[in-house]
Amino acid sequence: MDQRRxxxxxxxxxxxxxGRYLAGATKPPTAEALMxxxxxxxxxxxxxxLLASWQPDTRPPSCPVDPHTRWLHLTIVxxxxxxxxxxxGIVEFIAVYRDADGRGELHERxxxxxxxxxxYYLSGTYR
Incomplete structure (x- = not known):
């Protein structure tokens, strides 16, 4: 069992x-839990x-995760x-990351x- 935070x-x-959602043991019960x-x-x-949790009508063919980006912190706004x-449902958030250019933020609704x-995730608007 994974004891990391x-x-x-x-x-x-x-x-x-x-971890239980990523493993497929259960589905997130709310939009915030999915976010x-x-x-x-x-x-x-x-x-x-990421692809499985994306609404099929708006899902891209792939969603490559950049191995050089480290996601540090999430704040639900x-x-x-x-x-x-x-x-x-709508969830507005700020995700803090670090990549080759330094620290950055993704602010999305x-x-x-x-x-x-x-x-399912349907779409997002950057703030």
């Missing part, structure tokens, strides 16, 4: 948090999870809807959609 910043272990698990997938380089009982009980 989850990259999403929840304070939980990877196994108790996003956090996608950040974790970027942090650990799990392209397969705003959450609108996205509960287990809703069909859409992401839209999520729940289809057949599963949340």
């Amino acid at each position: 989850c990259p999403c910043g929840s304070g939980e272990t990877m196994a108790a948090c996003c 956090r698990s996608r950040f974790t997938a970027f942090a650990v380089g799990d392209e397969a999870y 705003d959450v609108v809807d996205g509960s287990p009982f809703q069909v859409s 992401s839209v999520f959609e729940r289809v057949d009980g599963h949340w």
Whole structure:
């Protein structure tokens, strides 16, 4: 069992948090949980999870994870809807990373959609 802290910043272990989603043991119950698990997938380089959690109508053919980018920290700025009982949600976040050019931030407002009980990333707008 993975006892490292989850990259999403929840304070939980990877196994108790996003690791179970990446492993396919269960699906994220909310749009925010899916957003956090996608950040974790970027942090650990799990392209397969990123593609599987992307809504098929907007999913690209590939989503290569840059091995030279290190994802450091995630801050959730705003959450609108996205509960287990809703069909859409918005999560605004700031993801801090380090790459060859130094430290940077990705500020995005992401839209999520729940289809057949599963949340998917639909699109995002950079801030």
